[in-house]
Amino acid sequence: MKKDFSMIFGGIIAYILLLLYAGTLGYMIARVIGLSHALAVAPVSAPVSQNLHFSEGMTLVVTLIGGLISALVVAKLAETNPGEPPQLMRLSDTASEKSKKASSALAVIYLIAWLICGLAALITGVMVYPDVSQTVADVGTTWLGLAVASGYAYFGLRPQR
Numbered sequence: 001m002k003k004d005f006s007m008i009f010g011g012i013i014a015y016i017l018l019l020l021y022a023g024t025l026g027y028m029i030a031r032v033i034g035l036s037h038a039l040a041v042a043p044v045s046a047p048v049s050q051n052l053h054f055s056e057g058m059t060l061v062v063t064l065i066g067g068l069i070s071a072l073v074v075a076k077l078a079e080t081n082p083g084e085p086p087q088l089m090r091l092s093d094t095a096s097e098k099s100k101k102a103s104s105a106l107a108v109i110y111l112i113a114w115l116i117c118g119l120a121a122l123i124t125g126v127m128v129y130p131d132v133s134q135t136v137a138d139v140g141t142t143w144l145g146l147a148v149a150s151g152y153a154y155f156g157l158r159p160q161r
Contacts, residue, residue: 011106014069014110015110017065017069018069018110020061020065021065021069021117022113022116022117024058024061024062024065025062025066025117025120025136026117027058028058028062028133029120029121029125029136031052032052032124032125032132032136033124035052051131051132051134052133059135062135063138063139063142066117066142066143067142069114070114070142070143070146070150073110073114073150074146074149074150074153075153076107077150077153077154078153082155082156085104085107085108086107086108086111086154087103087104117143118139118140118143118144118146118147119143121136121137121143122140122143123140124136124140125137125138125139125140125141126140126141
């Protein structure tokens, strides 16, 4: 029972952190897009600051929690056999098929949310609006590197020497 509780509690914490990360990053991306639209329609005589700054707290939440989430993703994909779906938690061989499917579904939902957040930051902060927010651009480029690392981990690829 203790093991089940710790796995369930850990999963709840992981999802709370993911929601906090996604919400904060979504807000930042919306602000970047909003400022870009304001710059596009602003009269030439009324200059608008083009570099958007966020509070230290928001930047800390996005970078720190983003790093924790990415580390979890890379670790889960590294321990998953290529071609198999990742599981949120290690289940015993005696676990029901329904439990295994639920664990895999939760892990895939987590991965998809991480992918969407990172891809949105990359597209918004690096590709479409590169001069608006350095924070969003940094989150996007960092995510890209970690996405490559997670692909290497999942497929068991090793660089050639």
